[in-house]
Amino acid sequence: MRLALQEAHGALASGDVPVGAVVLDADGTVIGRGRNERELHQDPTLHAEVVAIRQAAAHTGDWHLTGCTLVVTLEPCVMCAGAIVAARVPVVVFGAWDEKAGAAGSLYDVLRDRRLNHRVEVISGVLEAECGRLLREFFEDPRRRPAGPTAIH
Numbered sequence: 001m002r003l004a005l006q007e008a009h010g011a012l013a014s015g016d017v018p019v020g021a022v023v024l025d026a027d028g029t030v031i032g033r034g035r036n037e038r039e040l041h042q043d044p045t046l047h048a049e050v051v052a053i054r055q056a057a058a059h060t061g062d063w064h065l066t067g068c069t070l071v072v073t074l075e076p077c078v079m080c081a082g083a084i085v086a087a088r089v090p091v092v093v094f095g096a097w098d099e100k101a102g103a104a105g106s107l108y109d110v111l112r113d114r115r116l117n118h119r120v121e122v123i124s125g126v127l128e129a130e131c132g133r134l135l136r137e138f139f140e141d142p143r144r145r146p147a148g149p150t151a152i153h
Contacts, residue, residue, distance in 0.1 A: 001071055001095055001127045007035040007048060008073045008134055014040035018134050021048035021072040023056035023065065023089075031068070032056030048072060049080035053087050065089045073131040075102035075124070081110035085118045093123040095131025 007020025016036040023032035034051025038044055049072050057063045069091040070084060076092065081103035084092060092104060092111060103110040104122050111120040 001073070001093065001131070003030060003033070004048075004071045004073050004095070005127065005130065005134070007033055007052075008131070011035040011037070011048070012138070016040060018138050019048040019072065019074045021052040021070060023052045024069045024071065025056075025060075026067040031059040045079065047077065047080050048074075049076055050083050053083055053089070057087065063087060069093060071126075073127075074098050074135065075104045075106055076111070077101045078103040078108060078110060081108070084111060084120060085116055088118050089120060091121045091123070093126050095125070095127050096135060097124065097128070097132075 003022045004020040007022065008018040011018045011020065014037065016039045019036045021034045022030050025031050032052040032055035034048040034055060036048050037046040037051060049070060052070065053065065056065055056068060065087045068089055070089050071093045073095045075094050075096065075098040076084060094104060097106045099106050101107060105124065111122055
């Protein structure tokens, strides 16, 4: 989670919501890193999880990320949960809960939905206070926020 938090801090430089993610292979080696880049590239799909998953798939040469673990500072949203399921990531570890848009147990539970073809083991609340504090500080400081409306993710 500390590596994901480093990525989250890196998002602050571009005015992006500070969410970071890493993908670890079965040996625990980092094969993908990501941070929110929506503001940086004006692309609504560039959430930390998607960036990390793309990098991991490029690293392995395979979109099937079986045997991998995604670690992210904030509970994944519906879009990211869909990408996680599509990539067949078996384990997701996250820090802070997202009561407004979370899709790993708070608002929705896409990752463990038995109607889907893949279910994910979810480990929540890892360094929750630190992950949540970073997000709260970002949203409480108007100089850090991007112009216009934004959701947590």
